[in-house]
Amino acid sequence: MLKEYIENGFGLEEDFSCSETILYGANQVWNLGLSKKALKMSAGLSAGCYSDNICGALSAATMVLSALYIRDRAHEGSYNDGLVKELIDNYRKLMGSELCAPLKTNHRTEKEKCRPVIIAAAGVLDQIIAREGLPEGD
16 A cells, blocks of 8 residues: 555655655554644655664654554554564665665665665565554544
């Protein structure tokens, strides 16, 4: 769902960063109901928090999991942390790292920028959400 949406060009015209593409796209695809202010929080995750650390697309994907599956707070149970660990582990297996610096070295091109990295994060996120289903109500 999200992967296809991004593959079809979402985020390009808007000039979204990696993290913005994931969160803004997920907000559209899964009707998360996030406000513009909430969506803007993803900007700081771009380029591994602008320090080449954990991939911004992957960080934003964890935000999506939390938006979908956390009722009130992180410490309410182990469900979300299991999903986040799965997301990161599966992404690392697919892409070779969860860190921005090696991802840029190995997957970023001048023409496509980080689109392959973003699309991969969306695909891993899609798989988890397809399996888990969308929660009913809040």
